[in-house]
Amino acid sequence: MLHVAAAVASNAAAGKAQARGLVVVAFDRSPEVYLDIMLRHGLDSNALSRCVRILDCYSDPLGWKQNIRSEQHQEDSGTPCSTNKDTITIFRSVKDVDKLSCSIIDLGRGFEGEGKTYFSVAVDSISSMLRHASVQSISGLLSNLRSHDQISSIFWLMHSDLHETKFSRAFECLSTMVACVEPEVVDSVYGEERRGDMSFLEHNYSKAKFHVRLKRRNGRVKHLYEELCVEGYDVKFISATSVSIEVNQSLLPKVQFNLELSEKERSDRANVVLPFEHQGKGEPIRIYDGRRSLPEAHQDPNLTTAALLDETEALKSANPKGEIHYLRDSDDERPDSDEDPDDDLDI
Template sequence: MAEASIARVLRSGAADGEHAAAVMVINAVDTTAGLGIFRHFVESLAANLASGAAQAKGLVLVASSSSPQTYFSVLRNVSSSCFQVLDCFSDPLGWDRLISPNTTSLEEMKAIDVRNLSSLFSKIHEAGKVFADKQPKGRFAVAIDSLTFLMRHHSLAAVSSFICQLRALGTTFVSAILWFTDGGLHQARVVDALEYNATATAFVEPQLDFLDARGVGRLRIRHKRRNGRVSEKVDEFRVEVGRFNFFPVELGTKVDNVDAIHKVQFRLHLSDKEVEDRSRVRLPFEHQGDGQEVRIYDGRQSEAGVETKSSSGSIHYLRDSDDEMPDSDEDPDDDLDI
């Protein structure tokens, strides 16, 4: 299934000497299930690292679109020692600290100003090293719940550089990176640039047969292989009792309950009459040797003119001289005094 392949990428992490695996979840314009899919993958990754099945030993979650309490609720079945939430939601622009510079509130001191990407990078690194230092060559995973929020305060180049720096830590510390992007709020070139930084992209789309139904859609996964090849898988999903259930869709057979062959705008096969008509067509020179004289002029005869007649007309060829070669490459105007 497509959903399982994303969970496997996040669980397996980075190969030795390579950058961290990167997964982008992107929401289509006409669906709102993207953030829920992102949280589903966060929960799956946290469960794998808590059980020791993941390469990462801990998770650093950057909360900017939802409060930290939301993610403590999402990860309620996972020990709090396995993850840490960075608060970019409570005071993202540092206004509270500007009004009360001498505040001693622990929660307000933990709030991070997203306008400083260098500071956010350092906070992620410091929080992750707590997990990485638990054992030799330990690694941690990073999840950012809204790259769209960072794009409101930084250029595309700055955000792309930020992601690349996190991926570069994959050679030592970072195992995998997961982030969510609201595709309906960005131009196509922005989405393409962000997808370029990802090794796998999960497109959350509405199910065309159920546009009026809530909690129903499609998850299209695009993987970039190490050899440069790109593969794609599709799942249908339904939200039942607050959880996502995924069902694989076989590409090339039926997609959206419509036979893919019916979408082709031309016929791929000939009818019986067309096959019969084609068999009656005589190809050029097919009549040669069929009881008739075979005469094909090759341009090397000495006659000044040769006439080849047929039922549809005649072809006349007049050579300038007997010394002229039939396929001469000489310039015909070479003798002109210009």
């Protein structure tokens, strides 16, 4: 989450994203940790004050510290966030989900920009939120943020191994993309061998498997696979095409028949005479390239004299009887293709 938030903030500061800023809802880490990692990614203090707002739900989530200070008549200036008042806002009522939603939107509206200003939201731990609120209330919060007209994107982190499967699925239904980070090496106790001489714990500190499930607009799910490497304060992703193909093939159902055609079957299918396609009656089959007038047809060297005479006689006779001939747009078109032509159409 630290590196993703830093990358989003960097793109917003450089003007490479629709969002003008990032609102970080910090539950698991101190706001200073986020500011430090963003500074290491090249953001200066001016960019942080302009493009980053942190809602601090970590320092005093239930307001107990403030109550103790008020009882002891101590000033509030001793808080660790006093040096970054423009960037950090302390939130002391994490159980009130409605107030949390209003605070996030108010911080996002504070970004400067011409016209409608968009911003992104990062929630660093849904698991920590579940300690104070129910699944229904948190799901409602995320749905309201998604439907807000000024929020361009929202992403969150959840430790799925700490919760029941039904809780994880409830939040996956709200998302258009689910990214899972799994250990690179698994202990042999669980049935898999450890690779290499390095301890599997040390190996997993620097490398991991990164699986992505992306929901497309037509309802299909696209699976991606990459390797994640941590080098110092930077995270790099290495594409693994061969492994991605294996992952996609493993998701296919195991059936008792072949889903692919052999070379002989493809050749036999190509020789089948389709009843709805015009066969030319001995003449070369012409590929239809749009409606043409008769003078344009005379200039076409691909048309034979007999074909031109047939077209001329058909126009002169004006016979009410006619035929419908199917002509393919190109040789690449397969008449019996079951592919959806709008599969990759982005509307």
